[in-house]
Amino acid sequence: MGEVQVIGASLSLFCCRIEWALKLKGIEYEYIEEDLRNKSSILLQYNPVHKKVPVLVHKGKPVAESLVILEYIDETWKQNPILPADPYEKSVVRFWSRFVDEKCVVGAWAACCAQEHEKEEAIKSAQESLGILDKQIESKKFLGGEKLGFLDLVVGSLPNWLEFIEELGGIKLVDPEKFPSLHAWAQNFFEIPIIKERIPMAKDLINYCKTYGLEPNKKQV
Ligand SMILES: N[C@@H](CCC(=O)N[C@@H](CS)C(=O)NCC(=O)O)C(=O)O
Numbered sequence: 001m002g003e004v005q006v007i008g009a010s011l012s013l014f015c016c017r018i019e020w021a022l023k024l025k026g027i028e029y030e031y032i033e034e035d036l037r038n039k040s041s042i043l044l045q046y047n048p049v050h051k052k053v054p055v056l057v058h059k060g061k062p063v064a065e066s067l068v069i070l071e072y073i074d075e076t077w078k079q080n081p082i083l084p085a086d087p088y089e090k091s092v093v094r095f096w097s098r099f100v101d102e103k104c105v106v107g108a109w110a111a112c113c114a115q116e117h118e119k120e121e122a123i124k125s126a127q128e129s130l131g132i133l134d135k136q137i138e139s140k141k142f143l144g145g146e147k148l149g150f151l152d153l154v155v156g157s158l159p160n161w162l163e164f165i166e167e168l169g170g171i172k173l174v175d176p177e178k179f180p181s182l183h184a185w186a187q188n189f190f191e192i193p194i195i196k197e198r199i200p201m202a203k204d205l206i207n208y209c210k211t212y213g214l215e216p217n218k219k220q221v
């Protein structure tokens with residue numbers, strides 16, 4: 001067994017972030033696919049608090065929570081840094097990373113799951129967050145500046161995931177006119193070879209839900 005393992009789920013927007021970071025750093029790892037409907041004892045042992053993927057295992061020690069894992073990777077393997085060195089710039093990246101997860105992802109999921117009478121409000125709220133993210137991207141090629149950085153990996157497969165959420169929830173959240181910067185950024189990001197070869201597609205997420213009969217008011221995939 002090698003030094004590095006990733007316990008993940010191939011369709012998870014949180015998990016691909018970790019694999020992209022390891023690939024950027026040129027780190028070999030063993031990938032362990034988790035069945036989230038029947039969690040393995042290794043997942044429960046390594047992430048007993050949240051019982052979620054991704055988990056990075058380095059020399060037998062687990063690191064959980066994708067944003068924490070990304071920082072761990074950047075600090076452990078110094079080549080191709082993904083976080084800026086400057087403390088202020090670093091704090092800005094951390095701020096927006098949490099915004100993506102806590103407002104954009106959570107907001108879109110809430111809109112997808114909302115009861116009929118709350119739906120309109122939830123969609124508006126998710127769109128407001130996505131609009132703020134779009135302004136932040138503001139026709140940048142990479143969110144990391146000249147090259148791929150931490151925030152690029154965090155936003156990552158969000159556009160595909162939103163497409164999936166729209167279909168699952170029967171709602172409309174995004175279109176290229178509404179969020180032009182997010183759209184243009186994604187066009188560029190998705191063409192990068194290491195990204196392209198490992199990005200969850202909306203149609204695979206939709207098929208997964210169909211196969212297992214998952215509905216929006218149930219569990220996050
Ligand atoms: N905040 C966590 C989110 C991870 C997460 O939600 N993982 C999902 C898969 S996308 C999971 O493991 N779900 C299993 C469950 O909730 O039981 C992170 O950033 O790592």
Ligand SMILES: *[C@@H]1O[C@H](CO)[C@@H](O)[C@H](O)[C@H]1NC(C)=O
Binds near residue numbers: 038039040041
């Ligand atoms: C759940 O996982 C265990 C081993 O990890 C396996 O033996 C069992 O068959 C699985 N159950 C289902 C319903 O897939």
